[in-house]
Amino acid sequence: MTLMDILDAAHESTQPSLVVLGSRGSIPVSGAKYTRFGGNTTSIAIEQDGLAATFIDAGTGINAYEEHGLVLSDQLSIFLTHYHWDHIQGLSMLGDMWGGDCIVEIWGSDDPKASLSGAIRPPWFPVSLAGQDNVFYRPIEGVVHRGSVQLTPFTVNHPGGALGYRIEGPGAVVLVVTDHEQVEGAVLKIPEGHVDVVIYDAQYLPSEMDGRRGWGHSSWKDATTFASEVDADRLILTSHDPGRSDDAIDAIVGAAQEMFPATEAARPGMRISL
Numbered sequence: 175m176t177l178m179d180i181l182d183a184a185h186e187s188t189q190p191s192l193v194v195l196g197s198r199g200s201i202p203v204s205g206a207k208y209t210r211f212g213g214n215t216t217s218i219a220i221e222q223d224g225l226a227a228t229f230i231d232a233g234t235g236i237n238a239y240e241e242h243g244l245v246l247s248d249q250l251s252i253f254l255t256h257y258h259w260d261h262i263q264g265l266s267m268l269g270d271m272w273g274g275d276c277i278v279e280i281w282g283s284d285d286p287k288a289s290l291s292g293a294i295r296p297p298w299f300p301v302s303l304a305g306q307d308n309v310f311y312r313p314i315e316g317v318v319h320r321g322s323v324q325l326t327p328f329t330v331n332h333p334g335g336a337l338g339y340r341i342e343g344p345g346a347v348v349l350v351v352t353d354h355e356q357v358e359g360a361v362l363k364i365p366e367g368h369v370d371v372v373i374y375d376a377q378y379l380p381s382e383m384d385g386r387r388g389w390g391h392s393s394w395k396d397a398t399t400f401a402s403e404v405d406a407d408r409l410i411l412t413s414h415d416p417g418r419s420d421d422a423i424d425a426i427v428g429a430a431q432e433m434f435p436a437t438e439a440a441r442p443g444m445r446i447s448l
């Protein structure tokens with residue numbers, strides 16, 4: 175083994191990455207037409223030093239971490255974009271959270287404790303989240319550091335309010351905008367600094383937008399416009415509509431590539447180096 179090999183190995187062990195666990199919007203789906211882009215709702219892990227300790231959102235994708243080869247840390251930080259069902263439902267079935275040995279911090283806007291303990295309790299779930307003394311709630315107000323990764327929240331346009339996150343690692347900056355309706359003429363204000371990769375809400379087709387104004391989602395076309403505006407290298411479409419088959423998502427990616435060539439669609443297991 176040469177010195178370069180050793181340095182490369184050391185670099186690999188510390189290079190964090192994002193791992194997409196769920197990229198479906200609104201409700202989980204399953205079946206033959208959803209095999210490639212998956213059926214689980216939004217969750218993205220950040221793997222550092224071989225452990226998944228940090229997550230963006232806890233849709234049903236979070237429960238699939240083992241499927242994608244991730245090992246859960248015993249100290250979790252879960253950063254929520256908002257409290258709609260499709261972003262929190264995986265929390266209720268995250269076994270480690272109920273174990274007691276795992277310390278879980280849940281970060282979100284306003285009052286994460288009130289929002290979550292009102293949702294995860296009888297009669298909607300057999301057990302109450304309130305009273306779990308290993309779970310801590312952190313209203314997010316600014317930049318948070320987790321290992322070599324810096325997370326900066328920003329406000330997006332979604333019913334009831336929601337956040338996007340700018341995630342800066344040692345090697346790349348990724349902007350995560352899972353649920354956002356781009357209103358014509360409005361500017362999405364993002365934290366300063368360059369952006370390498372944009373993960374952006376593309377739930378609707380441009381032709382569907384007129385009937386769905388105010389629902390809080392964008393089209394793939396809005397996503398390409400935004401990626402161009404921020405001069406990103408790569409665009410990843412997410413929050414796929416629950417009715418959208420793998421083939422329909424392929425067609426969306428094809429159309430989006432005409433406007434922004436480096437476009438892909440988020441799928442479970444997709445890994446992005448930070």
Ligand SMILES: [Zn+2]
Nearest residue numbers: 256258332353
């Ligand atoms: Zn929502």
